[in-house]
Amino acid sequence: MKQISEDIKSGQFHRVYLLYGEERYLKEQYKHKLLSALGTEGDTMNFSRFEGKSISEAELIDLAETLPFFADHRVILLEDTGFFKNKSEKLPAYLENPPEHLVMIFAEQEVDKRNKLYKTVGKSGYTAEFSTQKTEVLMRWILGILKKENKKITQPVMELFLEKTGTDMGQISQELEKLLSYTMGQEVIREEDVRIICTNRVENQIFAMVRAVSEKKQKKALQLYYDLLSLKEPPMRILYLLAREMNLILQVKELKRAGFDQKTIASKAGIAPFAVRNYLPLAERYTSEVLKGAVEDFTETETAVKTGKLSDVLSVEMMIVKYSENA
Numbered sequence: 001m002k003q004i005s006e007d008i009k010s011g012q013f014h015r016v017y018l019l020y021g022e023e024r025y026l027k028e029q030y031k032h033k034l035l036s037a038l039g040t041e042g043d044t045m046n047f048s049r050f051e052g053k054s055i056s057e058a059e060l061i062d063l064a065e066t067l068p069f070f071a072d073h074r075v076i077l078l079e080d081t082g083f084f085k086n087k088s089e090k091l092p093a094y095l096e097n098p099p100e101h102l103v104m105i106f107a108e109q110e111v112d113k114r115n116k117l118y119k120t121v122g123k124s125g126y127t128a129e130f131s132t133q134k135t136e137v138l139m140r141w142i143l144g145i146l147k148k149e150n151k152k153i154t155q156p157v158m159e160l161f162l163e164k165t166g167t168d169m170g171q172i173s174q175e176l177e178k179l180l181s182y183t184m185g186q187e188v189i190r191e192e193d194v195r196i197i198c199t200n201r202v203e204n205q206i207f208a209m210v211r212a213v214s215e216k217k218q219k220k221a222l223q224l225y226y227d228l229l230s231l232k233e234p235p236m237r238i239l240y241l242l243a244r245e246m247n248l249i250l251q252v253k254e255l256k257r258a259g260f261d262q263k264t265i266a267s268k269a270g271i272a273p274f275a276v277r278n279y280l281p282l283a284e285r286y287t288s289e290v291l292k293g294a295v296e297d298f299t300e301t302e303t304a305v306k307t308g309k310l311s312d313v314l315s316v317e318m319m320i321v322k323y324s325e326n327a
Contacts, residue, residue, distance in 0.1 A: 001026075001030060001128055001130075003126055003128070004017070004030050004033065004034060004126070004128060005033075007034075007037075007126075008033060008034065008037040011037075013034075013037075013038065013073070013103050014103070014125045014126045015095075015098040015099075015100075015102050015103060015104065015124065015125055016095055016098060016102075016103075016104045016105075016106070016121050016124060016125030016126070017034065017103075017104070017105045017106065017121075017125055017126050017127075017128070018084070018106045018108065018111070018118070018121045018122075018125065018126070018127040018128070019031055019105065019106065019107045019108070019128050019130065020084070020106075020107070020108040020109070020110070020111045020127070020128075020129055020130065021109075021129045021130035021131050022109070022130070022131060022132060023130040023131055023132055023133060023168075023169060024109075024130075024168075024170055025168065025169035025170035025172075025173060026130045026133070026169055027107060027130040028170075030128065030130070031077075031105065031107050034105060035047075035075070035077065035105070038073055038075050038103060039071075040075050040077075043071065043075075045068075045069045045070075045071070046068045046069060046071045046073065046074050046075060047074075047075045047076075047077070048063060048074075048075075048076050048077070049076075049077040049078075049079070050076075050077070050078050050079070050081070051078075051079045051080060051081075052079075052080055052081065052082075053081060053082055055078070055081075057083075057088060057089060057090040057091050058090065060076070060078075060091070061090060061091070061094050063076060064076060064094070064098065064099065064102050064104060065099065067101060068101050072101070073101055073102070073103045074101050074102055074103070075103045075104075075105070076102070076103075076104045076105070077105045077107070078104070078105070078106050078107070079106075079107045079108070080107070080108060080109055081106065081108070083106070083108075083117055084106070084108050084110075084111035084112060084115050084117055084118050085110060085111065085112050085115065087115075087116075088115075088116065088117040091117050091120075092116045092117045092119075092120040095117070095120050095121060095124055095125070096120055096123075096124055097124070098124065098125075104125075106121070132167050132168075133167060133169065135162065135167070135266075135272040135273065135274070138162065138167060138169070138172065139158055139162070141169075141172075142158065142161070142172065142176065143158075145176060146189070149180055150187065151180065151183065151186075151187065151188070151189055152187060152188045152189070153188070153189045154188075156191070157189060157190065157191050157194060159272075159274040160191060160194050160195070161175070161179070161189075161194050161198060162272065162274075163204065163274075163275070163278075164194060164198040164199070164200060164201065164204065165198065165201070166201050166203060167272075171201075175197075175198045175199065178197050178198070179193060179194065179197055179198060182196070182197045202228065202233055202237075202241070203241060205224060205227070205228055206228075206238065206241040206242060206245060207245060207278070208224055209221050209224040209225060209228075209242070209320070210242065210245045210246070210249070210282065211282060212224060212324070213320060213323050213324040214282045214285045214286065214323075215285075216324055216325070217324065218320070218321065218324040218325065221320050221324050222317065222320055222321070225238065225316060225317065225320055229313070234312075235312035235313050235315065235316050236302070236305065236312050238316050239298060239301065239302060239305075239312075239315060239316050239319070240302070242298060242316070242319065242320075243294075243295060243298035243299065243302075246291060246294045246295050246298065247291075247295050248269060248271065248279060249279055249282050249283050249286065249291055250283075250288065250291035250292060250295065251268070251269045252265055252269055252276060252279040252280060252283045253283035253284075253286070253288060253291065254288060255268055255269065256280065256283065257288075262276045262277070294323060297319065297322070298319060301315045301318070301319060302315075
């Protein structure tokens with residue numbers, strides 16, 4: 001990412017860029033920065049954009065060979081082409097030595113790093129991976145935005161905000177914009193502001209369901225499930241997220257038993273440090289054996305749905321009932 005900023009500042013661009021990863025917001029930001037620096041807006045003669053598998057390798061190479069018209073560069077943007085997951089016949093060889101007038105930008109969700117084209121771009125161009133940002137990085141980013149708006153926020157309220165939004169920067173940006181509008185004329189963002197204005201993620205509702213299950217509040221857990229169904233949330237996604245939560249509780253429990261501190265548990269489990277505090281009470285309510293059995297149960301239930309032995313709606317209901325029953 002730093003290299004892209006340096007290229008923009010110097011005006012000396014690589015011939016090929018590959019922007020990839022699951023952090024879409026950040027990837028979009030850098031894509032637009034590149035396009036803006038290259039002066040593509042309104043340039044229909046020298047700028048082309050393709051999405052999906054709408055262009056063949058041969059067509060792409062022909063276009064890349066076309067000299068720009070009264071411009072320094074021919075810019076080609078390609079998004080989610082699949083070239084970096086499937087075998088490419090012609091592009092790797094071509095992009096080993098691309099023409100001086102070309103700037104080709106790939107923006108991909110997923111890549112296979114064993115892919116020949118990926119390796120070629122790594123050598124002759126520049127690759128940038130946009131992965132989910134760490135909690136500390138997200139907090140600094142949010143604080144920077146709030147500072148520009150002359151806003152203040154306490155650590156607990158910041159943590160609550162991130163619990164609501166998750167780590168997706170696009171979601172954070174959207175919810176932050178709503179929060180800033182809601183607190184206009186107010187110096188400090190309060191807990192009640194976040195609770196009132198910020199949308200709960202599905203994952204938060206799933207966590208609330210798991211907590212209700214662990215507390216043996218069967219009626220509440222089922223009501224949360226029915227609420228998710230009414231919001232058109234697919235039962236199989238709910239089942240997947242329930243299994244994921246149970247697995248996280250198991251990881252936290254075993255890491256805590258192994259003597260790790262909260263920060264290390266967070267790092268090893270792949271969750272925010274403050275989120276560990278939410279999982280610890282749930283971990284204490286189950287034995288490791290029960291949690292391991294639950295993870296296996298969810299996997300078997302998913303298989304039963306896929307093979308037609310169970311309906312998707314009933315499968316989740318059965319799991320909720322089973323693990324929220326009083327012993």
